[in-house]
Amino acid sequence: MPYRWTSSSETTSELRLWPHNSLPAKGFAATVLAIFALATVPLIMLLGSVLLWGLLPFVLLAVAGIWWALQANYRSRRILEILTLSDADARLVRHDPGGKVQEWHCNRHWARPALHPDDGPVPNYVTLKGAGREVEIGAFLSEDERKALYDDLRARLRPA
Missing domain, CATH: 1.20.58 (Methane Monooxygenase Hydroxylase; Chain G, domain 1)
Structure with a gap:
């Protein structure tokens, strides 16, 4: 899958997402x-x-x-999205192909993933809600990968 979870410490985990590259x-x-x-x-x-x-x-x-x-x-396709989850914060940083950087930040307690089966620009569109905003995550992934991403996000953001 073109995303990977890593843990930099016991309390912080990081998700990196990138588009699939079928031609090396x-x-x-x-x-x-x-x-x-x-x-x-x-x-x-x-x-x-x-x-x-x-x-x-x-x-x-x-x-x-x-x-x-x-x-x-x-x-x-030079897109990179990095979601960092700590005990208190959730931060999403998106690096676009043109060099533009977009950031979203909220309290982890209020961050909720949402799956939009038919409402988004792509089937099974995944968003994160929190801090009064809703941001997309992984829109460049395939439909099955977005479903798996939603399940991963739901499990990781579940309150302890």
Whole structure:
């Protein structure tokens, strides 16, 4: 799952959430290389011809477009959410891809997770309520992961 609980002390635990990355760096390089190789196979017949130089820029442009699209996807998924739970406090910090940082803080006693099966922008939308605000958490996770996250949050925020 693209989230992990850690305990920094007996009284403090931390939840880190990030989007799932199905194409690692090696896979990215292999994909771009394979697309380039497959796109240049038809050009082998044109070796030594002036027509090769007319078609080669379009092949390179297509490969560059694929590379740019995959890089844009990586950039848009640089999201990190950190929920820190101590005995008294609950703090959620969200780092957006553009570098913007959003924070939410409340007394842990009043923090409550909520699951919205149909009301949110995604199915099984998870929010945290407290301090007069309701904030989303883990909206980038899959539907099953959001359900599991809600169950984890409910168990961790349950009063002792």
